[in-house]
Amino acid sequence: MTIHKEGRNSIALVIIVNAILIALSFTIFKENDTVGAILVGIGAILLIMILQFFRNPKVNPRVNENYVLAPADGKVVVIEDTEEQEYFQDKRKQISIFMSPVNVHVNRSPISGSVKYFKYHPGKYLVAWHPKSSTDNERTTVVAEMQNGLEILWRQIAGAMARRIKCYVDEGDRLIQGNEFGFIKFGSRVDVFLPLDADVKVNIGDKTKAGITVIAELQ
Template sequence: MKVKIHREGTNILIVLLLILSVVNASAWMFIRPAAIPIVFTSVSGVFYLLVVNFFRSPRRHFPGKVTDSLVVSSVDGRVVALEKVYESEVLHRDVIQLSVFMSVVNVHANWFPVNGVVKLVRHHSGRFLSAYLPKASLENERSTILIRASNGSDVLVRQIAGAVARRIVTYAEVGEEASIEDHLGFIKFGSRVDIFLPLDTEILVKIGDKTVGGITEVARLRDPSQSNS
């Protein structure tokens, strides 16, 4: 698994490095005793490494057989919601909501959860509540992506900003092919992603499970040939 720095973090890391270099150089020149700049430089180094870690962007390939029914986690994190809800903004029907929360130490690149075609991309302005809260799905700043999966099912993905995360980046565009090996976007500094699935979907995870974006199989869509609709 190859890892590189995500393009969303390149400029931030360069600017942060310059700022920390200037501040630390000034500390070494003008602050005494020397123990103070030593501590300051150590803290700065740890902080910079944490930011680098946040913007890492691993290359991932699903290790198993990719089928039309496969649903993978869009993000690294922990499952915090798994329930039947009424999705009122796009689908207007009952669905299964599967939500994964990302902490500041997780990779924050977002993967497509299914193979298919992007049918809708919509940005919603909103608040910046803690992304861990259930109501964040409807009240927070967010981007919604509707994908027509390869098996014909509609799968909705929602990127949700949080109390710290104030910038959602969405790469998905209407009409493009979605692949579980590609990034659909990026959320800066901690947040959550919801996946809305048909009610007859087989769920393979439970609350509290850890997921790896693009790798962890979280569900299997029902074969359309078995549907009564």
């Protein structure tokens, strides 16, 4: 288990806050043990919360060219046939995974392939389960082409709390199934758009592990 690089600034800030709270407990509130203990306790809780949020556990991906792996830890909230308007402009099978603040927020490539399309969209910060969040919120769109020519699209979507999306890929990059491609801070969702004949292997409400859970099998 390591701490993700995206957490460095946040952890440094929490450490500074902890130092201030400890200093207060030994100066202004030195004669009030209860208040001092509360301040130190608050600092400790903040540090534990921020460390667990930016944890980056080691993953052994279930590499298989026929599998589409979960791009995020979280819960399956959408499985439906829908019109994908940005790139394919036709009907696709959509699987959406919601990440709560307690989930690991490292995003992993669901397939291996070459990045054919990448775009960052500035936008709103509606709650991640809002019907319009996938089209109106801040988001990134990635399309990767597999060796057999099949293209898969996935989209990182910001939520009400998630105000920073990081995507480490660009057009022309080569992705390896299960490897990290991005990170979303403080809870959001990832949508995956598949061919209509993809065999979905998850159900609404299922918990997923990035790079491990098979969400669909390609025909």
